[in-house]
Amino acid sequence: MLDGVLARLDEATNPLPRFTAPRCLLDRQAVGGCDACHATCPHGAITLGPLGQSVQIDPARCTGCGLCVQVCPSGALEYNLEPALHSVKDQQAPESRSGPDASLTCAQSGAGGPSLPCLGRVTPALLSVAGAWGAPLTLLHGDCAACPVGAPDVPARLERVLEEAQRLRAPTGQPARVTIRRAAPEDTARALTVSRRGAFGALFRAGKQHVAQSLPEQPLPFVDWSVPEDRTPQEWVWRARSLKPAPPPDAAITWPAPLVDDTCIDCPVCANVCPTGAITRDLQPDGGVQLLLNLGACTGCMACLHSCPPQAIHAQSHWRPAAFAAPLLLRESDTVM
Known part of the structure; x- marks a missing residue:
């Protein structure tokens, strides 16, 4: 014990x-x-x-x-x-x-x-x-x-x-x-x-x-990457929790994160470079793909923006509170690269 x-x-x-x-x-x-x-x-x-x-x-x-x-x-x-x-x-x-x-x-x-x-x-x-x-x-x-x-x-x-x-x-x-x-x-x-x-x-x-x-110093344990919730750094978990009192529905919360435009070629680069798994690329049964963003897990590092081959990603600095409630659909396509 x-x-x-x-x-x-x-x-x-x-x-x-x-x-x-x-x-x-x-x-x-x-x-x-x-x-x-x-x-x-x-x-x-x-x-x-x-x-x-x-x-x-x-x-x-x-x-x-x-x-x-x-x-x-x-x-x-x-x-x-x-x-x-x-x-x-x-x-x-x-x-x-x-x-x-x-x-x-x-x-x-x-x-x-x-x-x-x-x-x-x-x-x-x-x-x-x-x-x-x-x-x-x-x-x-x-x-x-x-x-x-x-x-x-x-x-x-x-x-x-x-x-x-x-x-x-x-x-x-x-x-x-x-x-x-x-x-x-x-x-x-x-x-x-x-x-x-x-x-x-x-x-x-x-x-x-x-x-x-009285104990010898030892490193903190590694993050269990198999648990998606653990991929979000503690800093950003607490930033989201600190949004109290709750902002009004039309408030603009400063939280830099990516948006995707129609020049996207549906490649997997943005999801591959995302350091927290905030961007996920979900293949659909019909052969299409959905690109989703978990805003609360996004650190705003913009690795996706800098790595996007067609430069289809742009930064948005402010979001409504509702954007934190569920994954955001960045793009939906019928084809997969």
Whole structure:
């Protein structure tokens, strides 16, 4: 029984992000590929290799800053979002919106409260979920110019992450209330404040973290690619869940995704390069084919657009809420290439 409990512990202490090769645009052989993680890493920890080893992370160089995860367009690199989400939720006072702000701090900043190795791990989904909860959130960073973990431009990157989260939250009418600032001396006394509802959960997770810290670090488990629901990165699962309060039916939700025009030749390229299985190509009993899009699983990487031989794919940036309810028919044809 203990083995089962330990196997399910959050891998919060593991500095290496999980890499899911089938989501990588290099492994998918998308036209143009991608080198975002390699170009972004401030420590030279990421090298690009052949198929099956397209992204290699040097554990001796990786600091766990998360900047590669921030820029990965397809969710091939990711950290578990739930520990940070729990920290924000547990600090929220549900009885009042005027209580102390929830906070996430850079571990190098010296500020108290829940911390991340670097605020480079903060993503749009995290900020959008905080907005859905109505939780004011303060992000406290340290001296990023001298930090050995992240990069000097982490605060500027956080501003861009917040802008993306606010675009997602705009149709809900409830923007995220996020403050980004450098930690001040008085922040060193900042303590974890939890609501009565979250107190037990916080204590339980603290116990799990204590046990996890006594274990050797190990990589997160691979995604089971045979389960379609698991192909969607956690980041985009939480982005969709964070669309609360529910946008009105005529609202325009920012979610870049592909459309297909009549120049399509019904080849399988778009479905083959899609890193999350958001595009599926279903053969019909009569010999035709349907091209379907699961909008909630689409990361907007546009590998399909760049790889389409006749350039029949175009990006659409905004969608109505109903588009998330069921797969969208992108194209239906009587023939198959």
